[in-house]
Amino acid sequence: MASTTASTRFALPPLLIRFLVIAGLVGLWEIASNSGWVNAFTAPAPSSVWKGFVKILAEGGLGEAMVLTFTTALLAATLGAVVGIASGYMLHIWKAAGEAYTSWLAALASAPLVLLYPLFLVIFGRNMWTVVAMGAIGCTPPIALKAKEGLDGVKPVLLNVGRTFNLTPKQQFWMIMFPASLPSIFTGIRIGLLFAIINVVGVEFLVNVGGLGQLIAHLGDRFDYPQMYAGIFFVILVSVAFFWITEKLEKWLLSNT
Amino acid sequence: MAEVKQAPVLRLYNVAKTFVTPHGNVRAVEPVTLDIRQGEFISVIGPSGCGKSTLMNIVGGLIEDYEGSVEVDGIQVRGCHKEIGMVFQEESAFPWRTALDNVTFPMEAAGIAKDERVRRAMELLHLVGLDGFEKRFPSELSGGMRQRIAIARTLAFRPRILLMDEPFAALDEQTRLLLGDKVLQIQQELNQTTMLITHNIAEAVQLSDRVLIMSFRPGRIKRVVEIDLPHPRSSKMMGGERFGQLVATIWEDLREEASKGLQELERVKN
Secondary structure (H helix, E strand, C coil): CHHHHHHHHHCCCHHHHHHHHHHHHHHHHHHHHHCCCCCCCCCCCHHHHHHHHHHHHHCCCHHHHHHHHHHHHHHHHHHHHHHHHHHHHHHHHCHHHHHHHHHHHHHHHHCCHHHHHHHHHHHHCCCHHHHHHHHHHHHHHHHHHHHHHHHHCCCHHHHHHHHHCCCCHHHHHHHHHHHHHHHHHHHHHHHHHHHHHHHHHHHHHHHCCCHHHHHHHHHHHCCCHHHHHHHHHHHHHHHHHHHHHHHHHHHHHHHCC | CCCCCCCCCEEEEEEEEEEEECCEEEEEEEEEEEEECCCCEEEEECCCCCCHHHHHHHHHCCCCCCEEEEEECCEEECCCCCCEEEECCCCCCCCCCCHHHHHHHHHHHCCCCHHHHHHHHHHHHHHCCCCCCCCCCHHHCCHHHHHHHHHHHHHCCCCCEEEEECCCCCCCHHHHHHHHHHHHHHHHHHCCEEEEEECCHHHHHHHCCEEEEECCCCECEEEEEECCCCCCCCHHHHHCHHHHHHHHHHHHHHHHHHHHHHHHHHHHHC
């Protein structure tokens, strides 16, 4: 007990530790880059990355690129959610298919589906629809998996309650099964959204059709590393923010439905 | 109480059930014939595995494939029926709905106007003693309160017959006693015909007009004990002499069946 008290006395709040570690790493990098320990051209100091950030924000079209990337990702995730929830439902009601395909779906969810982009380039051409399709492909498997898991996990007693109240099959689904599996479906959508962002930025990077991915690719091609790193960190930060917002949103929605 | 001998509300005639399993047929319930009058409180008691829940699920309509017939007001019913409401042993309050929205649920499904269903739900929440908790979610309430939500929700459908399958089994003893009093009060206020499945003898004696003792598998009604304790009842009567006699009478019959059940269980385990 004594040691626990001692360690809690000196413990720092996790949030502070998080920022101290990041600040420390940034400081170390700044020193390393300025003093020539690392190549300042390929690993520019955080201060010049910051200047790069201000520059791409002001004149490099960062805002536009972000709007395009996230609109695309949201569109892809919406498409993925519709297809995913419908497939999850099919796998739930058609037990044989569920048993036959669930493990394949799990394999698909963890496979680098972004590599299928040449196929979609041929189908849709070099435009936004290729990116949307790639994003949707990436987020459908986890959404379908979590939807099936949620529907399979609805407690039989809740379904029996519906039966004793003479619910129609449609009411049984919308008033019991769907809300009961909503927590799982939300988790699927949240994971799916992240997969969609990864795929969208990846495909933008590879096929040059606009958005943050293309912006980073162009900056890299021009050897403008401070701005390129600024772009990369920006994508990471926005993804973290996105993850955090959807997490809060999920909690809020579940306590209010 | 039931001073007029009227036609039964619920009639079971030769109701029996055999389950077909990969290991052969299992006779769960031997033909059961039973009449329940309006406002009567019946308990079915028996050892684990005696088929009492099967009987309950047949009456409630969750099992549709059985022998014999179930009649409500002289009309044969099969499948779930709006005149028969069920309260389950497991947690069944919808966690995504508030107490009020749980109780309005069946009325919502039946398309009753919002004002009307909220008014009726508030009355029922008052009846089960949950005033002030209508905006709370089940996760914010105790197990006993959640079970009261389930009871109010079933009553919202205004069933002629209320079936309860060990509704207090998951609760602690004190909550169980208090909830028993609550159920009695509701039953008397609404003159609600009630059929309770239980394995708790004291509970059966405290609540019922008649206790049906079921034998071990295959379940059949071994004996019917009339509970002649005066009304209104409450858990305070449990110390009384007559109460003790009734519990002893029932246990005498039940003991034999329970030990058969235990032997069977041990045989299967070996």
